[in-house]
Amino acid sequence: MKEDYVRRKERWAKKMSGKEKPVRPSAGRLPPGQHEASNFPVLDLGVHPEIPLGEWTLKIHGEVENPVTLDWEQFTALPQFNDVSDFHCVTTWSQFDMEFSGVAFFTLAELVRPKPSATHLFFTGYDDYTTNTPLDACMDDDVMVAHSWNGQPLTLEHGGPARMIIPKLYAWKGAKFIREINFRDHDELGFWEQRGYSNSADPFTEDRFA
Numbered sequence: 001m002k003e004d005y006v007r008r009k010e011r012w013a014k015k016m017s018g019k020e021k022p023v024r025p026s027a028g029r030l031p032p033g034q035h036e037a038s039n040f041p042v043l044d045l046g047v048h049p050e051i052p053l054g055e056w057t058l059k060i061h062g063e064v065e066n067p068v069t070l071d072w073e074q075f076t077a078l079p080q081f082n083d084v085s086d087f088h089c090v091t092t093w094s095q096f097d098m099e100f101s102g103v104a105f106f107t108l109a110e111l112v113r114p115k116p117s118a119t120h121l122f123f124t125g126y127d128d129y130t131t132n133t134p135l136d137a138c139m140d141d142d143v144m145v146a147h148s149w150n151g152q153p154l155t156l157e158h159g160g161p162a163r164m165i166i167p168k169l170y171a172w173k174g175a176k177f178i179r180e181i182n183f184r185d186h187d188e189l190g191f192w193e194q195r196g197y198s199n200s201a202d203p204f205t206e207d208r209f210a
């Protein structure tokens, strides 16, 4: 586990330094039961909360040494991170080579400093959507709070001003319109997880439903 973590962080450090080109695997990247999409469909609860940037904040708190509430200026002043990843929706579409920019989850974790008691994350969006992951799932080199897609600010329907991107999990684990990240010492099921979706959500094992 520890070695795995060190490798992820090394890969992230290389990406941050611009020395590593994003990996674009070609074979075996379409998970079972998925088909490839190219039009980036919109999937959500039908609520698109419009948050003016001047009123936007991201609260990161819970089992951390240094809880913060970032405004837009503070958030975008953090080291910027660009990455290319694949996006897998449980409704069976996957889209490859998604270029997102934002702030790496590692950067946010270094800022708030998780306590040893932090084991899980609970995310809340401005539409009151919630979802949850183990902390370890987000301590990876491809996880970020994104504000841009393909070089353009995220549109409202895709979760702007900012959203979570967790490429290795089905996309419902990535909260759009992100408002709050809570580090916790226990797991709590989010919106879809309470409604029969898998808690672990691994696309490559077709881990769709609990």
Ligand SMILES: Nc1nc2c(c(=O)[nH]1)N[C@H]1C(S)=C(S)[C@@H](COP(=O)(O)O)O[C@H]1N2
Pocket: 040, 041, 042, 043, 044, 045, 046, 089, 090, 125, 126, 127, 128, 129, 157, 158, 159, 171, 172, 173, 174, 175, 176, 177, 178
């Ligand atoms: N805040 C919020 N985040 C959300 C959702 C939502 O309804 N509200 N839907 C989830 C689901 S089910 C999916 S598949 C992805 C879809 O992202 P997209 O609309 O940009 O394709 O967002 C996820 N994040």
Ligand SMILES: [Mo]
Pocket: 043, 089, 090, 091, 171, 172
């Ligand atoms: Mo979804």
